[in-house]
Amino acid sequence: MKTDVAIIGAGPAGLMLGHVLRAAGVACIVIERQTGDYILSRIRAGVLERGTVDLMARLGLDARLRAEGFPHGGFNLADGERLIRIDVAALTGHSVTVYGQTELTRDLMDAAEPRGLEVIYEASDVALHEIAGDAPFVTYTKADTAARIDARIIVGCDGYHGPSRRAIPDDVGRTFERVYPFAWLGILADVPPCNHELIYANHDRGFALASMRSATRSRYYVDVPLTEKIEDWPDERVWDELAIRLGPEAAAHMTRGPALEKSIAPLRSFVFEPMRHGSLMLCGDAAHIVPPTGAKGLNLAASDVHYAAEALIAFFQKGDADAIAGYSAKALARVWKSERFSWSLTKLMHRFPEDGAFERRMQVAELDYIASSEAAQRSIAENYVGLPT
Ligand code: FAS
Ligand code: PHB
Numbered sequence: 088m089k090t091d092v093a094i095i096g097a098g099p100a101g102l103m104l105g106h107v108l109r110a111a112g113v114a115c116i117v118i119e120r121q122t123g124d125y126i127l128s129r130i131r132a133g134v135l136e137r138g139t140v141d142l143m144a145r146l147g148l149d150a151r152l153r154a155e156g157f158p159h160g161g162f163n164l165a166d167g168e169r170l171i172r173i174d175v176a177a178l179t180g181h182s183v184t185v186y187g188q189t190e191l192t193r194d195l196m197d198a199a200e201p202r203g204l205e206v207i208y209e210a211s212d213v214a215l216h217e218i219a220g221d222a223p224f225v226t227y228t229k230a231d232t233a234a235r236i237d238a239r240i241i242v243g244c245d246g247y248h249g250p251s252r253r254a255i256p257d258d259v260g261r262t263f264e265r266v267y268p269f270a271w272l273g274i275l276a277d278v279p280p281c282n283h284e285l286i287y288a289n290h291d292r293g294f295a296l297a298s299m300r301s302a303t304r305s306r307y308y309v310d311v312p313l314t315e316k317i318e319d320w321p322d323e324r325v326w327d328e329l330a331i332r333l334g335p336e337a338a339a340h341m342t343r344g345p346a347l348e349k350s351i352a353p354l355r356s357f358v359f360e361p362m363r364h365g366s367l368m369l370c371g372d373a374a375h376i377v378p379p380t381g382a383k384g385l386n387l388a389a390s391d392v393h394y395a396a397e398a399l400i401a402f403f404q405k406g407d408a409d410a411i412a413g414y415s416a417k418a419l420a421r422v423w424k425s426e427r428f429s430w431s432l433t434k435l436m437h438r439f440p441e442d443g444a445f446e447r448r449m450q451v452a453e454l455d456y457i458a459s460s461e462a463a464q465r466s467i468a469e470n471y472v473g474l475p476t
Pocket of ligand 1: 126188
């Protein structure tokens with residue numbers, strides 16, 4: 088097979104990019120290792136920045152998002168004694184939208200066939216070849232049959248564990264990483280949220296987050312040591328810990344119920360540079376990971392797609408190779424700002440084992456400062472709703 092752009096990975100980055108290119112008349116094929124159902128079974132992000140919502144709207148794929156998504160004009164930081172509301176709407180003029188990554192991915196998947204976006208699922212042994220030249224190709228196996236796709240450009244949207252980043256030579260690529268000394272235990276349950284807006288809590292016992300997927304489905308997290316196993320956390324223990332960490336007000340409104348999904352995910356900050364080498368471009372988790380504290384992971388994938396699509400459309404429609412050459416620097420400028428915000432909010436809202444009494448006082452003082460300073464709240468708000476692309 089031959090195409091203009093071979094996209095590896097049918098997560099949100101790969102499918103968003105495929106739809107944008109298809110809509111612009113750029114030929115592309117998406118190659119995915121898993122089944123669509125497996126991808127939809129993974130519970131991931133919950134908060135969309137305005138840029139992500141706008142991208143879905145430009146694609147005409149925002150009907151369900153607008154009908155079922157929840158615009159949120161604010162969120163809360165809890166310090167064990169009070170809620171500090173960050174009024175993002177008043178401070179920035181923008182809101183965020185609570186709409187699960189699962190649903191966004193479903194919208195992208197359901198539109199692929201009707202819009203002629205070819206997605207090859209259950210492709211194994213995906214490998215990238217000749218990425219340094221102008222005639223790269225991808226090989227894979229499907230139903231025990233070897234296959235090959237020749238393309239002009241390959242875009243790796245294959246997440247943190249995919250092959251694309253690893254195809255870039257060691258003497259070209261550079262990684263920057265911070266692994267955090269804790270993980271997030273997440274629980275999904277068909278119970279009404281304890282609060283109409285998100286609550287991020289820093290309690291003496293640790294971090295908690297109260298989020299949601301709808302008026303009847305809630306998503307909660309507590310941070311746990313890296314040694315914890317999910318079998319150590321029966322539902323009741325999770326609910327008990329959430330009630331303590333979120334504080335009495337939220338606990339009084341918290342409804343318990345059986346976990347639909349419960350999982351532990353370690354946290355890391357990670358960036359790979361460059362995000363382009365030869366005829367290979369990287370988008371989303373293939374190039375960077377953020378701790379979910381800032382709700383940036385999925386949204387960074389969307390901003391990478393915005394920049395990558397802009398460059399690829401200029402290249403294929405006008406022969407403008409400069410845009411592709413400039414992609415990495417442009418995308419990384421926004422990636423690093425999101426990494427900074429996610430890292431700073433993680434530092435503010437979590438207890439680090441190595442921290443002592445002084446560091447705790449610094450957290451208390453910073454939360455106190457945020458509570459009393461509109462300037463501090465505006466800084467947090469503009470990062471949370473999403474910096475301009
Ligand atoms: P993805 O990882 O979503 O998709 C990559 C795709 O490539 C997958 O479908 C994979 O099967 C495929 N692939 C991998 N290897 C392949 C191969 N060899 N061949 C073909 N295909 C291959 N972000 C938030 O904003 N908020 C959150 O709360 C949040 N929670 C998260 C929880 C967990 C456990 C994880 C892992 C991530 C979380 N994230 C969160 C981040 C997450 O939402 C990502 O940012 C988002 O999925 C990025 O999308 P993609 O870049 O498309 O990568
Ligand atoms: C979620 O709803 O899953 C969620 C929301 C905000 C975050 C992280 C996760 O920062």
